[in-house]
Amino acid sequence: MDTQLSYCTFRVEDLHFGVEVLRVQEVIRQQHMTRVPRSSPVVRGLMNLRGQIVTALDLRRRIGIPERTSTKPLMNVVIRTGDGPVSLLVDEIGDELQVDSSRFEPSPETLQGMPRELIRGVYKLDNKLLLVLNIDPVLKLSA
């Protein structure tokens, strides 16, 4: 049976990622961030989201994509979690996509350079592949 699922999509380098739209609280421009020395390199800093302090994680570093060279401002994808919102820093925000579950496929065995448990699977879209993030493990950093 085919079901339609909505994904909020974004781009890091040349990869397109998607997160279920219901998990995304909001998308905002890069904010002033306070760095947190001695924390994991994935933690880019803390930002003030309307009085709430939100930890910003660098998706690039989280899934092991090499550091980027551009200085274009990043975007925050603020994800709802049980412990309050957490932000993912990405290069660019894409559209909200309705995708057909028939196009879904588990992440290929050959997927390399990226921890497989972080990617739930792939949607084969017409012109690209949409990698669906397994968002909870992505946001969880093992010390």
Place this chain on the structure above:
Amino acid sequence: MDELDDIIKEFLVESYENLDQLDRDLVALEDAPDDRNRLSSVFRTIHTIKGTCGFLGFPILEHVTHVGENLLVKLRDGELRLNGEITNGLLAMVDAVRTILANIEVSGTEGSDQYEPLVEALELLRSGKSVVATATASAPVAVSSVGAVPDTDAELVESTEDRVGETIESIESMVNDLTQSPSKGRKRSSKKSEPKPKAQKAEPKVKAPAKRKTPAKPKAEAKAKPAPKSSSKAQSEQKSKAAPKPKAEPKSKRSPAKQPVAEIVTVPSLAEAPVQPVVAVAPVEQPVPVVESEISHHEIAHAEVPTSPARKESKSTAAGNAAASNDAESSSESGEKNQAISETTVRLDVALLDRLMNLVGELVLARNQILQFSQSTSDPGLIAASQRLNLITTELQEGVMKTRMQPIRNAWSKLPRVVRDLAQSCCKKVVVQMEGADTELDKTILEAIKDPLTHIVRNSVDHGIEPPEVRVANGKPAEGTLWLRAFHEGGQVNIEIADDGGGINLERVRAKGLEKGLITEEQAASMSDREAMQLILLPGFSTAAKVTNVSGRGVGMDVVKTNVEKIGGTLDINSVAGEGTTLRIKIPLTLAIVPGLVVTCGGDRYCIPQVSLLELVRLDAERARGEIETMHSVPVYRLRGRLLPLVYLDEELGLRPPRTEAERREAEKVNIVVLQAEDRQFGLVVDQITDTQEIVVKPLGQHLKGIPSYAGSTIMGDGTVALILDVIGLARQGHVLTEHGGRAIHEMNNKGERSQSQRSYLIVDPGDGSRAAIPLSSVARLEEFKADQIERSGHQAVVQYRDEIMPLISLDGGYGGGCGDGAMSVVVFRAAERNFGVMVGKIVDIVEHDAAGNGPMIAGTPQIIGGRVTQVIDLMQLVCA
């Protein structure tokens, strides 16, 4: 279903509170067994629980409380006198009730324990005077005979008529007692009420039950007649009550059959032995007990009636809460007081308060932002509005904080019980004395210290206070005393737990430390007393000769210490062998909004909670070169002759590699924040010291929890996030604090010795280049005034200071130096209830001076302090001059 849950929840909350009160009352009662007010309060509490649980359908709980209640009735009526045994029984009942309540809270059921031994014990206690024992025994006999021959029934009733009269009289007198209470007017039942019309009313009442069993009718009437007055009184009492009749009905249907024994038991306790026969009838002739209970209704029926009436009653509790509780309580003097309290207080969910607190936190941040913004504008309207906002926010913040404040009494309330139980189990006598029970602190903190307090108190009773024989032999009163004191000091709450016991035997502590391998032999030998004292706080340490069920298991003081430190508190032990031990806990008032020092480091701002802040030291390049030394590659600074280990914040945070010695020497200037971490001090070197500010502490997210350097985060005035440093964490990380506190102990030791022979002096330059020293202890504040603020009154230079006119005294007799350039330093001190200011040219330093080494410090004579001739100034003398 939800509604029922709510009712049960409310019942639980209320009952827990009541039980705490009960513990207190029972312990207090043991000292003053004849305190009737307290007895009735205890009685009411149990009664309320029993009533409500009957309604909610908790038979076990009801049974247990019912038996306890029966015992209490006898106590209240003076038939039994409270003794240790009975108190134990009642406390055991309270515990049982607590267990059942806990079960209900967790599983919604009462649990499977039937508490038969407890019930039996209580029954035994109740029959302690054997009065009732016979009654219960004879009851079934009477019942059977009466039941078999109706005639006997009538005879029996007649023969008991006189006794009934007596009974009623005694009930009457009780009712009188009651009606003399302040609640008199409200209840319309007073001695003044005319007997006649009420006697008439009494009849229908008697008839009502009689309808069900005709033979009972004449009896009932006969009974009513001898004592129209009393029954009428009871009647009038009833009128003030909402549901006397419905109450009576279910009773006659059910209770006698269900619990005949209990029934019999309760009534004699009402009116002493003579009632026996009447009671004996009860199980058979249902109407009679009804009449009985109606007559005595207000006073006792409420309490006595088992099972079903209670159910009824609590229905009214649920329906019209206030009315019912007034009802239950109106039989005593405190009734009105309680009512007054319930009218002016609201029970609130703590979660709501937390939310409010969070919102106020947000508001404080927004306020800070606006204030900062308004500083850069010249719009007078905006400035005025933001100032008003500032004031209101501050007030709101204080108000909301206050809602979370609770008197420490709440944490102390269970301690007397703990002490009592413990003292009894170790055959000691201990009285608890509380001072400052009204001292308030934040609810979360209160919760956090409850367990440590209990632990400390247990320790004091178990290890501290000696057995009576030993105490007497040592010339102390046989009864030991445990003091609980609480007071505010400098934005912190101090809690002291002191006992007049044997003190801590340091030899034993040392020996134990050796035995457990916590210290080496050399350490033990070279250890000072204060150091040895700290051993108690190490994990796995206990000097108790044997492990008892209360203490000696080696998990104790270290847990206490950790718990206290977790909430930002400190723990200090003082003990004098043979005289006692004092434990002092210092904890912050609140955790949510705290004053903090803002520093910068590596371009970022960090906050340091002001609680740990001792002082700020700034060294210029020249002094830094000379005074920062290296000891074993650890940088130290000599702060008034003491070595202060330095921790560089940027290095600690990994913002730069550790400095080499040369790099340290090249530093332009060094800002040192002197901090207190546990029992030791260290200097945190930062780039810049910015400001102090009220900061709203926000917990760190999941990803940052494990980092020891931070205690939380906050939002600064400009909206950016700043991290709050964890002083203790930093100290640990910088190896200033070690797990076993080896260095800490030495440091503290030095401190202890220092305080004996050294005093701190404020070194000032009076304006002529010479030096003068003022004992720091007499200095209240250091202020700076502009020259144009100084006014003259006669020949006296004065300045307006804190809404009073403060005279300024010059050290050199002249106008004082240093005022030429606009600002002048003034040392403020207090004498004769007012402030005085001493004008000085320049504040130079604060030094520690060893008086012993230099001969006595005589005011007015020059001394050599810090290598320079210094005049020591006696401020009092200045005032006189």
